[in-house]
Amino acid sequence: MKWFRLLAALVVLVPAIAAQAADWPDKxxxxxxxxxxxxxxxxxxxxxxxxxxxxxxxxxxxxxxxxxxxxxxxxxxxxxxxxxxxxxxxxxxxxxxxxxxxxxxxxxxxxxxxxxxxxxxGTNLLVVKPSLPVKSVKDLVALARSKSEQLTYSSAGIGTSGHLAAELLQKASGVVMRHVPFRSGAEAVTAVMSGEVDFMFFTLPALMQQVEAGKLRAIAVTSLTRSRLLPNIPTVAEEGYPGFEALAxxxxxxxxxxxxxxxxxxxxxxxxxxxxxxxxxxxxxxxxxxxxxxxxxxxxxxxxxxxxxxxxxxxxxxxxx
Known part of the structure; x- marks a missing residue:
């Protein structure tokens, strides 16, 4: 009897669902x-x-x-x-x-x-403060290795794409850098521009104006292929970390x-x-x-x-x- 009731319910339900889909959308x-x-x-x-x-x-x-x-x-x-x-x-x-x-x-x-x-x-962009003596991912990793956990990076918060991209770079390179999370992306960007923090990964729109103004230096993108918006900026993968990808x-x-x-x-x-x-x-x-x-x-x-x-x-x- 249970199977009969279930079958009967399905006989009623299926046409109702079909009718609902056929009428969609009516609001x-x-x-x-x-x-x-x-x-x-x-x-x-x-x-x-x-x-x-x-x-x-x-x-x-x-x-x-x-x-x-x-x-x-x-x-x-x-x-x-x-x-x-x-x-x-x-x-x-x-x-x-x-x-x-x-x-x-x-x-x-x-x-x-x-x-x-x-x-x-969309890709993330890796940027550094202008005073940091690095022009590539290789330079950044070498500097981080020489400073023994002293190099810092900012993010818009724990678990954000910028934070995880930096963690992925640490895993790939074997170096350890210090995370400085902020309450917002704007604060995190400002911290790098002011020199309070050394570098960060963040989305392109939030960084392009500062990069063009020379307030930040872009050194890599986190997509597997170069961005159409920044064709002259290499990927992290090109810089010696094959398969590195951190997308939004x-x-x-x-x-x-x-x-x-x-x-x-x-x-x-x-x-x-x-x-x-x-x-x-x-x-x-x-x-x-x-x-x-x-x-x-x-x-x-x-x-x-x-x-x-x-x-x-x-x-x-x-x-x-």
Missing amino acids: PVRMVVPFGAGATADIMARIVADKLAAAIGQPVVVENRTGAGGNVGAALVARSDPDGYTLLLSGSPTHSVGPHLFKKLNYEPMKDVPPVAMIAA WYAVFAPRGTPAAITARVGGEIKKILAMPDIEEKMLKLGVEPDYMNAEELTRYIEADSKKWGELIKQAGIAAN
């Missing part, structure tokens, strides 16, 4: 960004939301829900109805790094908020159970959006490059990314406050 869609207004993810969400709204014929409203390194917003989406009317635009903080930084999360990122599509990825990537996710027809539609529209010339131009200005992956490809990518950062975080003993 505005919410795109949650778990970071503050003005952050790269926020600006990107608004760019994508405008195009997605035009494609689906309904408004796509960006909503910022900050806190706990992105986990507040991600948890909100995890608890949302899986009806296609709530999406998440996030990246490594919630799906690759956060699960290893925080002792306990009230949701399982890949299970409760699975991937829909990759949007873009951005993707769309949806609550578990969202009908496959809806997530496929969203993913398909995102692929079309990323092929638009004006979108590429806007993203390059943000310091990122369009990098589409479908749900299956993105799942594999995140699994590998999570394993990489998880091992580093465990080895380095990093934990969120």
Whole structure:
């Protein structure tokens, strides 16, 4: 009898889900960004939301829900109805790094908020204070080795992409440098410019103006290939550390159970959006490059990314406050 009742329930449920997917969307869609207004993810969400709204014929409203390194917003989406009317635009903080930084999360990122599509990825830039006598990664590592843990680097906080990139360089080179975390990226940048701290890894948009003004010296990017925005700056990999990569990537996710027809539609529209010339131009200005992956490809990518950062975080003993 239990099996009969279950079968009967499925007979009713499946057509209902199919009808729901066929009618989607018949009201505005919410795109949650778990970071503050003005952050790269926020600006990107608004760019994508405008195009997605035009494609689906309904408004796509960006909503910022900050806190706990992105986990507040991600948890909100995890608890949302899986009806296609709530999406998440996030990246490594919630799906690759956060699960290893925080002792306990009230949701399982890949299970409760699975991937829909990759949007873009951006490199970090390694910069040093102008007075530091280094012009390459090799110089920096040599200086760090000679100073015996005295060289310092700043970041926007524990577990941020800049912090982890520096930890990855320490692991690859075998040298030890001292981390000086700040409450914000702006403070971390200012600390290097003033000479209070020796160097840092950070996103391109936050550093380009200071580099062009000579207030910071750029010596490497953390992507596997050179950035189109800085073609004359070598990669860390080129400087003797093959495979070195530390990217900030951005993707769309949806609550578990969202009908496959809806997530496929969203993913398909995102692929079309990323092929638009004006979108590429806007993203390059943000310091990122369009990098589409479908749900299956993105799942594999995140699994590998999570394993990489998880091992580093465990080895380095990093934990969120």
